[in-house]
Amino acid sequence: MISPLSRQLVSRARESRLTWPLLALLALLVANVIATPTFFNVRFQNGHLYGSLIDILKNGAPTLLIALGMTLVIATRGIDLSVGAVVAIAGAVACSSIATADDPSSPAAALVGMALALGLCAVLGLWNGFLVAVLGIQPIIATLVLMTAGRGIAMLITDGQIITVNNDSYARVGAGFWLLPVAILISMSVFVVVGLVTRRTALGMLIESVGINPEASRLAGVRSRTIIWTVYVFAAVCAGIAGLMISSNVRAADANNAGLWIEMDAILAVVIGGTSLAGGRYSLTGTLIGALIIQTLTTTVYTAGVAPEVTLVFKAVVVIAVCLLQSAKARAALGRLSRRSRSRPAAVTSRPAACARPGRDGAAERPEDPTAVPTQKASHS
């Protein structure tokens, strides 16, 4: 006998897009605990917290930040490939500004450097937003421009060198501690603020409406252009903060390697978190889980003693698995299999994929099409 409450919980869990990512994260964590029983231990030492979980959060902080910006961009049916280049530019600007300041170790130099970097990032975001919102260029190519040119610009700023800085205030952004690593605090506060701003006001709904149908939302009075512009600026500023974190953690700006492929990780985090690349509904919590999955996976591979380069294989497997589990068609196929084995009518429970996507049911309804094509062919011939 299953109580109605638990049945309701199960059906809600089946409908939620967060279930599979959450299960994947839990599975990864459990695998880690089995491999290293001390995995969950968190020590308190010198006023700081230490432990594997803290490491995961800290190392995942830049990816999470960028993924948060990316979530909003993707929700407007866009994509931002340039964030990795923006990461490199932010680090390059901050470090070269600090290195050339009158007193390279003063907090003022660090503040000026960071303000300059973030200001430039906002300008780069404006540029992306201009290409997408005003010129109407496809986001993927519009940001490809900055992705290609951006790393060149970063190298131009650093003159192709790795600029090292010795500024304690600057180092605090990426490597500092305030009970928890500062990087975690920054990324978590951005997460909370974005969550509050988009979910407690109408902004989140407006972003989703632009993603679902830009034209209709414009006609309904939504300033879609301003919203698109805002999300690209936000994504670039997030990438800028992440760039400061990465470069301050190593106290150096490496225009070639800072943030290399981080845009791919961020997009993966968003997609694993259940936000569709087709725009519309987005989930910030999903993105958080996605970023944690990616970072936990990387940490797991490191602790398992596999060559770090091989992480990519596991990443690919997890991505494909999670995407397949979220795909309406794959779930329908799974549903058919389980229905066949249990042979009971499960019309309601086999629909979660369709229910989870209001407004885009067309995609879920399409399975009939392939069968329709041959019959049409037959009638033509």
Next chain:
Amino acid sequence: MTTLTPTGSPRAARAAARGRALVPPRLLPVIATFALFLLTFGTGAIRYDGFASGQVVANLFIDNAFLIVLAVGMTFVILTGGIDLSVGAMLALSTMVAASALQAGWPAPLVIAAVLLMGSVFGLLMGAVIHHFEIQPFIVTLAGMFLARGLCFVISVESISIRDATFRSIATSVIELPGGITITYGVLVALAVVAVAAYVLHLTRFGRTVYAIGGSESSARLMGLSVGWVKVGVYAVNGFCSALAGLLFSFYMLSGYGLHAVGMELDAIAAVVIGGTLLAGGVGYVFGSLVGVLLLGTIHTMISFEGTLSSWWTKIVIGVLLLVFIVMQRMILGRQT
């Protein structure tokens, strides 16, 4: 765009009519790219001694043979409105598999066949996942990219050099053209790929379906075209092309390495876009992609001739070129759609 039609259409129609008098408007981007290529090359010829020699042109083909093949494969995918991010990684995996198989003593022809088969199957699988599970090509091929790069490092983290006699002789032998110009066999392969691709795209059912899907997938399906087969097919074609490019690259470098061709998928996409193919699909020519690759190659050559310019200028120039072409395409074609 639909709301613009009442005011925009007469002007667009007149512009189109004016364009039709000279050349079809859809050829304009390719012609613009070709003109820019000539202009860039001409600038180089005026600025630097020895730039305008036949051998420099031949070197453009020799140094970019693999990129030409990649761009041709990418053109197929982009024409259907898809994208493939895995080609650079697939190229690296092909060099790695070829190098390690040769090291293990496999005969060269078998290695070549195996690599090409592997690439095609890899592409086929990605295409199948994209089509049957309706997952975005961007994500599937991104996963493919991670998988292929990761597999390179599973084979070996170090670079493996190729010592096989057949591979070395193919790599080092050259063909003499009149005028003392020499080219490699890789160039012939690349040009053959361009010719075959142009034939397939324009004169076969498969190719016409590729264009139809890019124009409108649902219309293509309603016309009774085998949309699924072709959509999966283009990824298989692209997988084959990236494996072939990997073989050309291993002739070029005579080694297999997991870090070969990092980011080359972006070069390939840039070449295709600069060559006038719309990323939305349906419009574009392999010849344009060829010219796009040559244009990128000319910029590399000019920067190396200049000597004092740093390599990062290449990236900036490519970025600017991309921008110019995208904005131009937007102006020429954007109004009509």
